[in-house]
Amino acid sequence: MFSRARTAALTTTLATTLAAAIATSLAAGSATAGAPTGPPEAARADVPRTHLTMRFTGCNGCDIRLTQALDGREQVWQSKGRTVRHGTASWSIPTSRTHGLSVTVLAPWDGGAGYVPTVAFRYGGERVGDEVTDAVARTKKRASACWAGTAKDAVTLRITVVRARSTNPPGDPIRTPRAFAAVTQRWEKPMERAWHGISGTQDATYCG
Template sequence: MTRIGPLRRGLLLATGLLVAAGGSLTAATAATATADAAGTPAAPHAAATAPAAATAASGQRTTVAFLVDGCNRCHVRLYQAVRGRQHVWESRAHRVREGRVSFDIATRHTHGLSASVTAPWEGNTGAVTQIAFRYAHEPVDAQVTNREASHKHRASGCWAGTTRTAALLDLTVRRVRVPGVDGSPTTAARAWIATTVPWWKPMLHAYRGILGAQDVIFCERP
């Protein structure tokens, strides 16, 4: 799993970049991550649907594609960590090319899916940037601008997933100046789905719309 450490935890908590215990920060020491298949060509648009993983056939696969605005050299990695399960699934990191990155994964892994973004221009924030799939008070299908995202303080990093064979998500990434681990200003990434999708709890603290974690987010099945 992606993990940052050791950290000056007190400073990170003070700046709000690191989620406190009981949020997305977990030990996850028993988790064994398994990589899934490589990226696939562009997929047609498909809206996210209900979160019940059981509705998808056990062998069904889904192409999850992100249209990325703001970071053509970012790397994106997917995770599925569901509270109450010991197993954590993890994809390989895929690089954004020409504004797009895609994954061919088992449909069941989309339910409770989280994702990290690594930007080449990020400084030492001491946390891994997570994609905010939904900001507090935003309904499904709401359009969230950069200005609106910058004023958000709560976000979910968990996608409810889909039962379809393809899903296309609009991912926006923006550079933000924040205090680094040594207290001096550095550059962080704000990453969010611009069109709000169905989501799972928990809702976590987001500093200026930035959702960061030291470890994977454990999502809570409804």
């Protein structure tokens, strides 16, 4: 519903694993995904790094993961999961990984809507720097889950998570995260459909 179909084995594994975790009302930190590939960037002193901090409203206990999947590239990079404690989760990652980054939000109270909730970095009609409230977010029908990234060595993003109403595949009423940047960020394509401001994917979110 929210993303283009992709058939690469790695991203299929990612989507299947995360969707299964939501369907069983995942315990924080329980989701796993395909192992990252490529050189051990963390061990290379010459790689510029960014300390990325996310301050969450409404999602203590949520499992948060970062994914970089870029159009035209087969390789998909994913961070280790972080459990939100005291409203905060943080990572130290190569700065190049912030470009085209998407963020999944797995909440212990998610009823399992058949997709993986993602953070909306920009809603249709909003400009970079615009403040976004839930009253605004719930009216939105288009969203980008792709962050344009940063060249800075440290960045803090404020993320709001609301227990939104939705339905699971059988049609039963559930709660699921409506997650969005409290201040509209620089974003990348695609702008995809969002249901009452809820952004999600059934696959890795490909950016660019």
